[in-house]
Amino acid sequence: MNKAKKSGTTSALSEAEVNKRVDALLARMSLEEKVGQLNQVGGAEFAPGPKAEDQIRKGGAGSVLWLNDTKKFNELQKVAVEESPSGIPLLFALDVIHGYRTIFPVPLAMAASWDPNVPEKSQTVAAREARAAGLHWTFGPMLDICRDARWGRIVEGAGEDPFLGAAMAAAQVRGFQGDDLADSERVLACAKHFAGYGYSDAGRDYDPAYISETQLRNTVLPPFKAAVDAGVATFMSAYMDLNDVPASGNRWLLRQVLREEWGFEGFVVSDAFAVGNLVIQGHAKDRRDAALRGLKAGLNMDMSSYTYTENTADLVAKSDLSEAEIEALVRPILALKVRMGLFERPYVDEGLLDQVIARPDHREASRWAAQRSMVLLKNEGGLLPLKKDVKKVAVIGPLADSMQATEGSWMVFGHTPAAVTVLAGIRAKLPNAEVTYASGPEIRRDIPSWFESMMAGQASKPAQTQEESDAAFQAAVETARAADQVIMVLGETDLMAGEAASRASLDLPGRQEELLKAVAALGKPVVLVLLNGRPLSVTWAAENIPAILEAWEPGSEGGNAVADILFGDAIPGGKLPVGFPRKGSHAPLYYARNLTHSPEESPMYNPRYWDGLPTPLYPFGYGLSYTTFAFSDLKVSAAQVKVGSSLTVSVDVTNTGAVAGDEVVQLYIHQKWGTDTRPMRELKGFERITLQPGECKTVTFELGPDELGYWSTNAGKWIQDPASFDLWVGSDSLATLHAEFEVIG
Numbered sequence: 108m109n110k111a112k113k114s115g116t117t118s119a120l121s122e123a124e125v126n127k128r129v130d131a132l133l134a135r136m137s138l139e140e141k142v143g144q145l146n147q148v149g150g151a152e153f154a155p156g157p158k159a160e161d162q163i164r165k166g167g168a169g170s171v172l173w174l175n176d177t178k179k180f181n182e183l184q185k186v187a188v189e190e191s192p193s194g195i196p197l198l199f200a201l202d203v204i205h206g207y208r209t210i211f212p213v214p215l216a217m218a219a220s221w222d223p224n225v226p227e228k229s230q231t232v233a234a235r236e237a238r239a240a241g242l243h244w245t246f247g248p249m250l251d252i253c254r255d256a257r258w259g260r261i262v263e264g265a266g267e268d269p270f271l272g273a274a275m276a277a278a279q280v281r282g283f284q285g286d287d288l289a290d291s292e293r294v295l296a297c298a299k300h301f302a303g304y305g306y307s308d309a310g311r312d313y314d315p316a317y318i319s320e321t322q323l324r325n326t327v328l329p330p331f332k333a334a335v336d337a338g339v340a341t342f343m344s345a346y347m348d349l350n351d352v353p354a355s356g357n358r359w360l361l362r363q364v365l366r367e368e369w370g371f372e373g374f375v376v377s378d379a380f381a382v383g384n385l386v387i388q389g390h391a392k393d394r395r396d397a398a399l400r401g402l403k404a405g406l407n408m409d410m411s412s413y414t415y416t417e418n419t420a421d422l423v424a425k426s427d428l429s430e431a432e433i434e435a436l437v438r439p440i441l442a443l444k445v446r447m448g449l450f451e452r453p454y455v456d457e458g459l460l461d462q463v464i465a466r467p468d469h470r471e472a473s474r475w476a477a478q479r480s481m482v483l484l485k486n487e488g489g490l491l492p493l494k495k496d497v498k499k500v501a502v503i504g505p506l507a508d509s510m511q512a513t514e515g516s517w518m519v520f521g522h523t524p525a526a527v528t529v530l531a532g533i534r535a536k537l538p539n540a541e542v543t544y545a546s547g548p549e550i551r552r553d554i555p556s557w558f559e560s561m562m563a564g565q566a567s568k569p570a571q572t573q574e575e576s577d578a579a580f581q582a583a584v585e586t587a588r589a590a591d592q593v594i595m596v597l598g599e600t601d602l603m604a605g606e607a608a609s610r611a612s613l614d615l616p617g618r619q620e621e622l623l624k625a626v627a628a629l630g631k632p633v634v635l636v637l638l639n640g641r642p643l644s645v646t647w648a649a650e651n652i653p654a655i656l657e658a659w660e661p662g663s664e665g666g667n668a669v670a671d672i673l674f675g676d677a678i679p680g681g682k683l684p685v686g687f688p689r690k691g692s693h694a695p696l697y698y699a700r701n702l703t704h705s706p707e708e709s710p711m712y713n714p715r716y717w718d719g720l721p722t723p724l725y726p727f728g729y730g731l732s733y734t735t736f737a738f739s740d741l742k743v744s745a746a747q748v749k750v751g752s753s754l755t756v757s758v759d760v761t762n763t764g765a766v767a768g769d770e771v772v773q774l775y776i777h778q779k780w781g782t783d784t785r786p787m788r789e790l791k792g793f794e795r796i797t798l799q800p801g802e803c804k805t806v807t808f809e810l811g812p813d814e815l816g817y818w819s820t821n822a823g824k825w826i827q828d829p830a831s832f833d834l835w836v837g838s839d840s841l842a843t844l845h846a847e848f849e850v851i852g
């Protein structure tokens with residue numbers, strides 16, 4: 108594995124200079140102040156605990172979160188710098204997951220671009236705006252691999268695959284941090300939630316995760332390791348019990364893996380209240396015990412449970428912990444503040460944000476990212492792209508004019524949605540057409556989200572009555588009946604995915620499918636646009652609707668990007684970062700699984716369920732274009748290669764259609780036998796390319812120890828086997844163009 112790049116070490120100051128300044132700071136700090144640096148204070152009304160300003164004034168806080176107020180940032184920073192005993196500046200932190208004011212596609216959508224430039228450029232803009240607002244640190248990227256779409260937080264990650272996830276992780280870290288932490292347009296990134304949160308039982312958020320070491324090492328941890336190699340400055344420990352030891356008190360994770368094996372030198376913050384939660388989880392005896400477990404496990408900063416500030420003096424006084432151990436936890440926090448130049452530049456220019464968010468290139472970047480993230484799932488008879496001379500278009504559905512659904516999950520506190528909705532985007536695209544709209548019946552969670560009270564304008568309104576729902580249904584059908592072309596915009600609301608948003612079914616919520624069927628029965632040409640934060644089991648639509656565009660939660664420019672693609676001003680080229688199950692009950696479902704003794708091609712194949720095949724509705728890596736591609740001339744540089752050496756794979760890709768388009772060339776391997784059984788397919792290379800009609804390009808990939816090695820249960824370590832390998836190259840995980848090679852001892 109690559110040598111870890113020291114976290115956040117990319118700054119003008121040498122390591123020696125940083126250490127010297129940190130030593131000088133520690134030398135003049137009291138124990139109470141050192142513990143203060145380990146305390147992250149909640150800056151919002153809902154956050155319990157003592158007043159932020161009082162804690163800051165006595166040097167009892169190293170960071171503040173859940174505050175989004177530039178003026179207030181400077182006020183609190185002034186208290187820290189000018190009134191606290193050692194004048195150590197604060198780190199202001201917030202969840203800027205896919206944009207601060209200019210909102211980008213959700214991370215799952217960014218991963219669907221299969222283009223690392225998309226997350227890198229998006230998070231660069233997000234960092235510039237967040238920093239201009241006075242923030243120093245974002246709680247992103249979220250790197251949880253997830254193979255169970257019932258888990259609501261799948262929206263925040265990069266899907267089911269560690270190889271794609273690792274590429275997206277590094278790209279997001281580069282976007283947030285740049286290559287110099289002193290850069291005043293960058294923020295500290297935070298690899299979260301370390302680790303295994305996406306494996307919570309049956310996709311139920313916060314439930315325990317039982318993960319074997321081979322699954323951890325080969326699937327869950329690689330994106331986190333990629334973030335360390337990219338120099339990520341901070342980590343966040345997860346909420347859930349990992350194999351019965353909560354991640355926030357887990358020495359194996361936080362000390363052995365993260366520091367001893369990976370050489371990480373930044374710091375770890377807990378998830379919200381997670382240190383205090385160790386008592387609730389039935390792990391720690393009391394808050395004092397919780398604090399001790401977190402500190403001993405190497406968890407530097409307590410996010411707003413205040414267990415560290417309450418108990419550490421007593422823990423040291425009773426020698427449960429030494430002051431030296433506390434200093435070791437404080438050191439990386441001070442080092443990052445020094446590297447960021449916060450001691451020299453603690454305040455933010457309060458006039459900067461308005462200039463930054465007015466930059467036209469920010470919204471252009473959001474529209475570009477949204478175009479590249481969308482996945483064309485179906486286009487029967489080339490219905491798409493639609494013609495712009497259409498006379499009457501009906502835009503139908505509860506999400507068609509929803510700014511919240513268009514911007515999606517994880518909006519920063521105080522953000523007021525301002526997206527271009529699909530309806531607005533289509534109206535802007537067709538100034539001469541009559542574009543009508545009907546929402547149809549509303550959709551809502553059966554059990555409201557507790558985030559509703561925090562999101563502007565989302566306070567739960569009373570549910571529609573049956574009469575209101577029927578009237579809305581009828582109005583939508585009539586609106587469709589009067590049009591030449593119908594565009595249905597269906598999916599999930601922003602609060603139906605994300606945190607505390609797991610669900611047992613993956614069907615379209617509410618009466619959406621019923622409405623889709625009624626509109627389809629009119630015999631008009633119907634295009635379905637999906638706005639959603641997770642895979643949906645749109646099985647009826649897949650069989651009956653001629654064109655389906657997966658638009659995810661596309662951000663501030665989402666409606667324009669949808670219109671660009673529907674009317675041919677942009678060509679769809681995205682691919683699924685996670686397979687779409689036919690039913691929620693088929694989850695967890697993933698392509699990189701073992702053959703078993705009854706594989707699909709075996710005459711004794713057991714179809715796994717007698718009530719329906721669990722094959723994906725749409726497989727991992729799948730996505731169509733407005734053109735077609737052919738793969739040919741697959742070659743490997745050698746039929747045999749020694750353990751530890753590399754070989755090159757090349758393939759020719761030709762645009763066989765009439766328009767330019769993007770293809771994502773994907774390389775999958777299968778080790779046919781070995782110390783351990785290996786998955787029937789594993790993604791080990793991808794490249795998104797643009798080809799003009801008739802153009803052919805040769806794409807090459809390297810396969811070496813990093814791609815061919817794995818963590819072995821049998822051997823209890825990283826190994827590379829001499830063995831025979833299949834390889835396939837193509838446009839999705841069902842690729843058929845095949846070659847073989849041998850790795851010899």
Ligand code: GLC
Pocket residue numbers: 202246299378379606
């Ligand atoms: C939340 C989330 C985490 C977020 C943190 C701070 O509960 O689990 O992803 O960064 O609290 O808002």
